[in-house]
Amino acid sequence: xxxxxxxxxxxxxxxxxxxxxxxxxxxxxxxxxxxxxxxxxxxxxxxxxxxxxxxxxxxxxxxxxxxxxxxxxxxxxxxxxxxxxxxxxxxxxxxxxxxxxxxxxxxxxxxxxxxxxxxxxxxxxxxxxxxxxxxxxxxxxxxxxxxxxxxxxxxxxxxxxxxxxxxxxxxxxxxxxxxxxxxxxxxxxxxxxxxxxxxx
Numbered sequence: 001x002x003x004x005x006x007x008x009x010x011x012x013x014x015x016x017x018x019x020x021x022x023x024x025x026x027x028x029x030x031x032x033x034x035x036x037x038x039x040x041x042x043x044x045x046x047x048x049x050x051x052x053x054x055x056x057x058x059x060x061x062x063x064x065x066x067x068x069x070x071x072x073x074x075x076x077x078x079x080x081x082x083x084x085x086x087x088x089x090x091x092x093x094x095x096x097x098x099x100x101x102x103x104x105x106x107x108x109x110x111x112x113x114x115x116x117x118x119x120x121x122x123x124x125x126x127x128x129x130x131x132x133x134x135x136x137x138x139x140x141x142x143x144x145x146x147x148x149x150x151x152x153x154x155x156x157x158x159x160x161x162x163x164x165x166x167x168x169x170x171x172x173x174x175x176x177x178x179x180x181x182x183x184x185x186x187x188x189x190x191x192x193x194x195x196x197x198x199x200x
Contacts, residue, residue: 031055031146036066037082037109042131046080046109049138055146063091070095076104077146082131084110084120096124103153105145109133 033050035057037043047057058076060066063083070076079095081088095106105126110116117128127141157169165173174190181188 031077031150032058033078033080033142033146034058034060034066034069034076035080036060036063036088037080038085039082039131042082042109045135046082046138049135050080050142052135053139053142053146055142063087066091067094070104077149078104078142079106080142081106081108081125082110084108084112084116089119089123092120092125093123103149105149107141107145109138 031053033055035043035046035050037046040061043059043061047059050057055077058069058072060069066079066081066083070079081092083091092106092108106124108120108125108128109131110128111131120128126145129138129141157165157172159166177188
């Protein structure tokens with residue numbers, strides 16, 4: 001192996017270390033949680049629970065605000081909703097259909113019939129709780145849902161050998177960068193590097 005090959009490997013290794021540090025930093029960042037509930041008192045309570053867990057809250061008082069928050073880049077890490085009327089359930093169906101592009105757990109908090117709870121689970125809500133559920137249980141549900149979501153995202157978006165983003169991870173980051181470029185009107189550049197025998 002000559003000096004040029006060795007320098008190339010050092011550069012690749014230094015880049016890998018930077019990427020691993022960036023991924024670790026992203027995992028440790030506070031999550032972004034959208035809170036949508038028709039009752040202002042419950043909305044405030046849910047926002048306080050999310051804040052106590054160390055996460056940031058985006059409060060949505062209506063379906064349109066929640067839709068905007070769910071489409072915002074980066075996507076939320078969790079949606080807490082209590083909007084389980086017909087329009088709210090239609091919104092959940094819409095969210096579930098789009099979760100192939102942006103996956104995030106949805107927790108519902110509402111006092112409804114078992115049939116509505118079952119329908120919510122069928123349309124993609126991950127867990128349904130009564131508004132009487134204690135704060136400790138809700139905090140645990142929020143924390144574990146976010147941790148599980150991040151763990152699955154990390155596994156599905158990175159190469160296990162190198163720790164670098166795989167094709168799925170690249171596609172997600174590319175769509176975020178493309179949207180940011182379109183919003184700001186700045187050009188977007190892409191550089192592809194092929195390192196021969198990298199995994200050998």
